Amino acid sequence: AQSVTQLGSHVSVSEGALVLLRCNYSSSVPPYLFWYVQYPNQGLQLLLKYTSAATLVKGINGFEAEFKKSETSFHLTKPSAHMSDAAEYFCAVSDRYGNNRLAFGKGNQVVVIP
Amino acid sequence: NAGVMQNPRHLVRRRGQEARLRCSPMKGHSHVYWYRQLPEEGLKFMVYLQKENIIDESGMPKERFSAEFPKEGPSILRIQQVVRGDSAAYFCASSPPLAGGEETQYFGPGTRLLVL
Numbered sequence: 001a002q003s004v005t006q007l008g009s010h011v012s013v014s015e016g017a018l019v020l021l022r023c024n025y026s027s028s029v030p031p032y033l034f035w036y037v038q039y040p041n042q043g044l045q046l047l048l049k050y051t052s053a054a055t056l057v058k059g060i061n062g063f064e065a066e067f068k069k070s071e072t073s074f075h076l077t078k079p080s081a082h083m084s085d086a087a088e089y090f091c092a093v094s095d096r097y098g099n100n101r102l103a104f105g106k107g108n109q110v111v112v113i114p
Numbered sequence: 115n116a117g118v119m120q121n122p123r124h125l126v127r128r129r130g131q132e133a134r135l136r137c138s139p140m141k142g143h144s145h146v147y148w149y150r151q152l153p154e155e156g157l158k159f160m161v162y163l164q165k166e167n168i169i170d171e172s173g174m175p176k177e178r179f180s181a182e183f184p185k186e187g188p189s190i191l192r193i194q195q196v197v198r199g200d201s202a203a204y205f206c207a208s209s210p211p212l213a214g215g216e217e218t219q220y221f222g223p224g225t226r227l228l229v230l
Binding site: 009 | 154
């Protein structure tokens with residue numbers, strides 16, 4: 001079974017500073033990996049996904065993530081935080097040989113400080 | 115192209131009542147997934163359905179919960195005799211048919227269930 005670990009439920013970052021959200025996965029087969037963003041009282045929006053093409057994946061809103069098999073990681077970064085980045089971010093993994101269901105981490109609540 | 119639709123957005127029930135949550139997938143999507151988000155938790159998989167078939171219900175509680183995705187109409191998640199612990203946000207996602215590779219799931223806005 002797949003699983004994802006996200007450490008640090010709340011992350012504070014200054015406006016203009018680097019955003020770094022860590023995600024480590026566990027999977028017995030090559031994974032698909034995703035980052036989703038959730039704004040208050042809304043559904044999840046896909047930021048980016050890794051499906052075994054390029055290991056550095058670029059997403060929407062200036063975010064990117066790098067798949068590192070040796071570290072079983074898929075950390076999310078953005079060079080310069082904007083106030084609109086305040087939201088909750090979820091990392092998820094699915095089994096490429098299975099039924100496409102997602103296993104989510106507990107999420108990171110990002111607060112952007114002016 | 116309309117996104118995934120869920121209704122109602124908010125639902126209040128008293129203990130012992132039934133809750134029905136509806137999900138209309140995106141046009142052209144024949145796969146529906148239901149997830150539950152408890153406070154301070156990530157989303158947990160509940161059930162995966164295709165039209166008229168339950169493919170994987172390994173995340174569904176054994177009692178009181180059921181799901182369907184009929185040939186016509188939306189997918190329904192039904193919770194009978196609700197208890198306070200059922201209070202959560204329930205999200206539906208849809209995807210196109212799996213073609214041997216990953217298919218992105220698109221999420222609806224969720225139904226927030228409050229059991230009094």
